[in-house]
Amino acid sequence: MTAADKAKIFLEALPYVQRFRDARFVIKYGGAVMDDAELVRHTLRDVVLLEAVGIQVVLIHGGGPAIGRALKEAGISSSFVDGLRITDAATMQVIERVLCGEVGPSIVALLESLGGRARQVLGQRMFQVKPFRKAAPEEGGHSLGFVGEPTSVDTNPILSLLAERVIPVVSPLGLGEDGQLYNINADTAAGCLAGVLRAEKLVYLTDVNGVLRDPQDPRSTISVLNPKEVAVLQERGVLRGGMLPKVRSALWALQAGVGKVHLLDGRIPHALLLEVFTDSGVGTELVP
Ligand SMILES: Nc1ncnc2c1ncn2[C@@H]1O[C@H](COP(=O)(O)OP(=O)(O)O)[C@@H](O)[C@H]1O
Numbered sequence: 001m002t003a004a005d006k007a008k009i010f011l012e013a014l015p016y017v018q019r020f021r022d023a024r025f026v027i028k029y030g031g032a033v034m035d036d037a038e039l040v041r042h043t044l045r046d047v048v049l050l051e052a053v054g055i056q057v058v059l060i061h062g063g064g065p066a067i068g069r070a071l072k073e074a075g076i077s078s079s080f081v082d083g084l085r086i087t088d089a090a091t092m093q094v095i096e097r098v099l100c101g102e103v104g105p106s107i108v109a110l111l112e113s114l115g116g117r118a119r120q121v122l123g124q125r126m127f128q129v130k131p132f133r134k135a136a137p138e139e140g141g142h143s144l145g146f147v148g149e150p151t152s153v154d155t156n157p158i159l160s161l162l163a164e165r166v167i168p169v170v171s172p173l174g175l176g177e178d179g180q181l182y183n184i185n186a187d188t189a190a191g192c193l194a195g196v197l198r199a200e201k202l203v204y205l206t207d208v209n210g211v212l213r214d215p216q217d218p219r220s221t222i223s224v225l226n227p228k229e230v231a232v233l234q235e236r237g238v239l240r241g242g243m244l245p246k247v248r249s250a251l252w253a254l255q256a257g258v259g260k261v262h263l264l265d266g267r268i269p270h271a272l273l274l275e276v277f278t279d280s281g282v283g284t285e286l287v288p
């Protein structure tokens, strides 16, 4: 590549850099794409770059697979309802240790080693929650234990970090009215946070290339999806497991005024940069 080619690439990014200077992006970093160390470095370097060109990046992490491994080591069995982990007291202890004590701090350390400035924000300092119920108890709906649904968000810890040009790295836990710690699905927390922060973009980085029309066929990505089409897919049972909280929280965020919501394949190196700085439509865009 010649020097002129390199300069051309920089210049092609100029309109996007101009458009997104000072814009707020919430990036949900899924546990499903955190196990490959090289890939994690690529992704976090992209995050550092986004911040360096003036985008206000808020990172919110998951960690489902790491939690699963820790629970297994502790001899605790675990199950999910519609993508949400049923959480008893012992499970909650492990989740707090893994998300707040391991995953969050390791992301912060890596961002800093890559030249970024980052700080962990414990979700329990921001998210007030109520216990999540699948349906009303009189309709036979059951409690998922200590799974929380945000009722209010204190964005001050995030806003003050953004003002200091520090990347907030949010661990998705919440506090109940009773002072109890709750497990919030990271997608749910991301959608809620993006909505409350009125983010310009909400990006979910996960281990599939967006929403698939046929979950068995990795080439069946749906490029653009609106709430009506989501309802049809849900009725057909096409959206399962971890995709359910993603799509639900994405729709909620759009309703709350988030500009654009994208579901990207975090296994593709630099998927984030491609989405932000080029016209190449990767993954799925959810539209109002
Ligand atoms: N229609 C669908 N399209 C894409 N993925 C789907 C679909 N239905 C279910 N999934 C599942 O959702 C998973 C992503 O969610 P999850 O495992 O919770 O990842 P993350 O850790 O990124 O939140 C995919 O790996 C896939 O197995």
Ligand SMILES: CC(=O)N[C@@H](CCC(=O)OP(=O)(O)O)C(=O)O
Pocket: 029, 030, 031, 032, 061, 062, 063, 064, 065, 067, 083, 084, 085, 095, 147, 148, 172, 183, 184, 185, 186, 187, 242
């Ligand atoms: C209630 C609930 O499901 N909480 C999630 C929190 C972590 C998470 O969401 O991690 P991913 O984004 O990697 O799936 C859990 O316990 O696994």
